[in-house]
Amino acid sequence: MKSKWMLLGSLACVLAIPAVAQDAPKVEVTGEYSYFRFNPSLPRLQNRNFNGGGFDASFFLRPALGIKADLMFYGGTTFTTTFGTVITSQGTIPAGTYSANGTLKTYLFGPIVKGRLKRFEPFGQVLFGVAHIDAYANLSRVIALAPGSTFHVQGNQNPFCLAAGGGVDVPLGKAFAVRLADVDYVLTRLTNPLTSTNNQNHFRYAGGIQFRLGGH
Numbered sequence: 457m458k459s460k461w462m463l464l465g466s467l468a469c470v471l472a473i474p475a476v477a478q479d480a481p482k483v484e485v486t487g488e489y490s491y492f493r494f495n496p497s498l499p500r501l502q503n504r505n506f507n508g509g510g511f512d513a514s515f516f517l518r519p520a521l522g523i524k525a526d527l528m529f530y531g532g533t534t535f536t537t538t539f540g541t542v543i544t545s546q547g548t549i550p551a552g553t554y555s556a557n558g559t560l561k562t563y564l565f566g567p568i569v570k571g572r573l574k575r576f577e578p579f580g581q582v583l584f585g586v587a588h589i590d591a592y593a594n595l596s597r598v599i600a601l602a603p604g605s606t607f608h609v610q611g612n613q614n615p616f617c618l619a620a621g622g623g624v625d626v627p628l629g630k631a632f633a634v635r636l637a638d639v640d641y642v643l644t645r646l647t648n649p650l651t652s653t654n655n656q657n658h659f660r661y662a663g664g665i666q667f668r669l670g671g672h
Contacts, residue, residue, distance in 0.1 A: 482670030558591020
């Protein structure tokens, strides 16, 4: 609930900023590096760091209001966890240490609100879509192959995903800008294969170079 009020407050602040730029672009395309702090919400499995990147494209209906598409791809990281013998709804996990590699992709769309100041442009956004992660499925395959295991293999998941936050762009003339930061709270709804359906709460940072087209 606190995060929702923080988001509403940040959007209100952006809306209150006067749009002083006279030639705001209609299209902004940003190539970005991204860091993702992933919370697996699995027993005995710690938060993991994903590094990757991608791009987003925003089409502005008005100088301060647009629609954004955000596509991010993260390289593999190793998930390692140790269990005693555990009986779950998906079968028995024998005692042992299990490791598997996992990757993450996010496909998000939604509104963006932007303040058009002369030297910097703060923005806020709420994006919706899906995430694709294979870490749970890969880990379940390793567990299923262990001697004495009756654990059922889980498939790759494509759960609902939400990102809410904002950041700052610094214009470098009419055609380019630097994205200093895009910082978001990210929610996913991955099905926890060991217990039940859970929400996972994550952190995301992105920054990069922006190309600008057209003008209002």
